[in-house]
Structure formats: C-alpha cells, structure tokens
Amino acid sequence: MREGFLQSAGWGAAARAHLAGDASHRSYERLTAPDGTRAVLMIAPPEKGEDVAPFVAIAEHLAHLGLSAPRVLAEDRARGYLLLEDLGDDLFARILEDRPGIEPEIYDAAVDTLITLQKTRPPANAPEYGVSLMLDRARLALTWYAGRPDTAHPPAFSTMLADRLEPLTAAFTALSLRDYHAENLIWLPDRGGVARVGLLDFQDAAICHPTYDLISLIEDARRDVAPDMGTGLIDRFATGIGMNQGLAHATARVVGLQRNLRILGVFARLCLRDGKAHYVDLIPRVWGHLERGAEATGLATLLQMLPEPSADHLEQLRARCGTIQPA
Numbered sequence: 248m249r250e251g252f253l254q255s256a257g258w259g260a261a262a263r264a265h266l267a268g269d270a271s272h273r274s275y276e277r278l279t280a281p282d283g284t285r286a287v288l289m290i291a292p293p294e295k296g297e298d299v300a301p302f303v304a305i306a307e308h309l310a311h312l313g314l315s316a317p318r319v320l321a322e323d324r325a326r327g328y329l330l331l332e333d334l335g336d337d338l339f340a341r342i343l344e345d346r347p348g349i350e351p352e353i354y355d356a357a358v359d360t361l362i363t364l365q366k367t368r369p370p371a372n373a374p375e376y377g378v379s380l381m382l383d384r385a386r387l388a389l390t391w392y393a394g395r396p397d398t399a400h401p402p403a404f405s406t407m408l409a410d411r412l413e414p415l416t417a418a419f420t421a422l423s424l425r426d427y428h429a430e431n432l433i434w435l436p437d438r439g440g441v442a443r444v445g446l447l448d449f450q451d452a453a454i455c456h457p458t459y460d461l462i463s464l465i466e467d468a469r470r471d472v473a474p475d476m477g478t479g480l481i482d483r484f485a486t487g488i489g490m491n492q493g494l495a496h497a498t499a500r501v502v503g504l505q506r507n508l509r510i511l512g513v514f515a516r517l518c519l520r521d522g523k524a525h526y527v528d529l530i531p532r533v534w535g536h537l538e539r540g541a542e543a544t545g546l547a548t549l550l551q552m553l554p555e556p557s558a559d560h561l562e563q564l565r566a567r568c569g570t571i572q573p574a
Contacts, residue, residue: 249290252328253278256321258286272297277333286320291327299329302450308370308422312363315435315445334445339429340470351476353434353444357464358480360444361427362487365457369422376453377419378412385505387512391519392530392564393553401552408508411501411544415456418498424449427460428467455502457488458495462503466536468510468529497543504540504549507533511553515564522569530556530564 253259261278266287272295276288291297299322309316321330339357343350382405389395389404426448433445461484465477472480478496485495510533514526534556541547554560 248326249288249328252321252323252326253288253330256330258288258321258330261286263288278330285333287317287331287333289329289331291329293325293327297327299324299327299450301452302329304370304372305424305449305452309364309446309449312367313440313442314360314363315433315438315442316449317445317447334433334435334447337434339432339434342434343429343470349434353432354464354472354476354480355483356441356444357427357432358461358484359487360441360446361460361464361484363441364424364460365421365488367422369420369454373422374453375419376423376425376455376459378409378416381412381505381509382409384512385508387516388508388553389512391512391515404549404552407546407549408505411546412505415498415501418456419454421454421457422452423455423457423459425451425453425455425459425463427463429464429470456498457490458484458499458502459506461495462499462506465499466503466507466540468507468514468533468536471532500540500543503536504544504546507536507540508549511537518564518568519571520569520573524565524568527561527564527568530561 250259253261258278258280261280263276263278266275266277273289273291275290278286278288280286289299289302291299291302303319303322303324306316306319310318315334317331317334319329319331322328339353343353385408386397386400386405389400390397424446431447431449433447435443435445458481461481465472465480481495481499482492484490485492511530514530514533517523517526537550541550
C-alpha cells in the first residue's frame, strides 16, 4: 500500500531513509528522488488510533498565516499517509549544540511566531483544551508516574489545580500547537520574518490559554533554557499580544504546572506501557520545572502527592518498562 501511494504521488523511484519518530504511533521516512529533491512521508496508522486529518487542517491554517508548516504534497487519509515538504534537519535543539550563540535570535523568532499565531482567530472547528481535559491529563502523573489507581487519586489534587485554572478560562481563545519546543522547531534562515521558524508535530493543536505554547518553549523537557532568558521571552510575548507582563508571568506558571504534570505522566506511560525507557531520563528536568512552578503558584502541596524522582523510583520505572498492556 505504501509503495502504491508513493507511486501514484510520483515518488515511486525515491530512495527512502527512516527518520526519528515521536512519542506517538506515527513514523517518518525521508524520500530522495533521483534528481535530489526531498520530501517526508508520514505514516500514521489508523488502526492504532492515528488520524492525519487534524494535521492537514492545522497545516493549512498555519500556511494561511504565513507560517512555515510543511506543505502537504499528497495524501491518503484512509490509510494514514501524508507526503510532506521536507523542511530539513536544523532542529533548534540540534543547531544549538554547535551554535549556542544564536539561541537568543532563534528563540525570539519562535516567540514572534507565537505572537502571530495568538493574534489570529483560530480555526472554527478547532477543539478546546479546556479545564476538564487539562485536569484529566494532569492526573496522568498520579496514575502512571505515582502508580495510583484512579480510585486512589486524592480529590485535593484536582481541586487545587482547578481553582487556579478556572479563572483563566475567559482567555482560552487562542490556538496552541501543544508541543512547541526545540525538538519540533526547525530554523529556516533563508526565509523571512516568522517564516524562519519551521513547525512540526502540531496535529494536537487546540484552543487554550495564550501562554501554553510559550511555557512549552521555555520549560522544555529536553533542554535547559536559562531563567533570565525565559523571563525575557515572556516579557516579549506579553508586549507582542498586549498582555500585562506580570499577568503573563503568573498565568504561564499555572499553565506550566499543569503541562508538566501531564508530561510527567506521559513520560512514565511511554516507559511502562510503550516500552520507551529513554523517556525516564527526562523526568528529573520535568520535576525541576514542577518544583519551580509549584513554588511560584503556591501549590507545593501538589508535589507532596507524588514521589520524588529518586534514583530508586526511576529505576523502578525502568525495571517495569513495557510490562503494562494497553487498555
């Protein structure tokens, strides 16, 4: 089926090479045609719950705003195949390993991209990442990281988090790409303005608080962003969208606390259920974000409901890697 799709799209003679996948069931291949032209094949198996339609819809929306989402060159939605423009290999995370001096430039550009996105009306059919869903996702930390069955979740966990999130709901009006960090952003210096930031992995985009993607960029689970730089990026974002800077900092910390609780649970689940033990190595950095967020928001009690990521606890997670069957 894959070969038939590529043949019909005019890429049947292309050489194929595996590209690193992500935390989902999707996988990717780089295609190189005989003339050197390149494209990327996304494989998103519907039988595993994947659906390429949201990616296509959001890609079209982003392109309409002048942002650099990969162009969709061909598609077979029923079988879960997309042929995409190849934006190259210059992920923020990779180029900063060799050229750390450009960090301020590219992170400023990433924030300017968010400003463009946040000042624009989201697609009419975009789902909402509302408080109920945010609480559900935050409880993944209890279920998977702490190993608590749903019946043993302390009610105060959701109550305290809801008390901080619910006052923010009036501002849940902007489209968030939901995984806006250095492994999903590509530097495209030959393009101009906000188009210099290539965007990946946005199929889960939803309407949420404007600071959701901002804190995703700053509190990255995979690389450290200096606190002073993070402060400046929040100030830049707030000025760009006309938000009070103090309010932007306060709300970003609340949203970030929820997001990092979700990530903590997701990383543990990726290990325990999906057999991806390397995600455990990222947990200490996520915990550090949680500690700072809990202190800033006065919610340190939340973390007392979770085990600290001691060497013993992390080793217990690794020892059980891949042992829990999907429900």
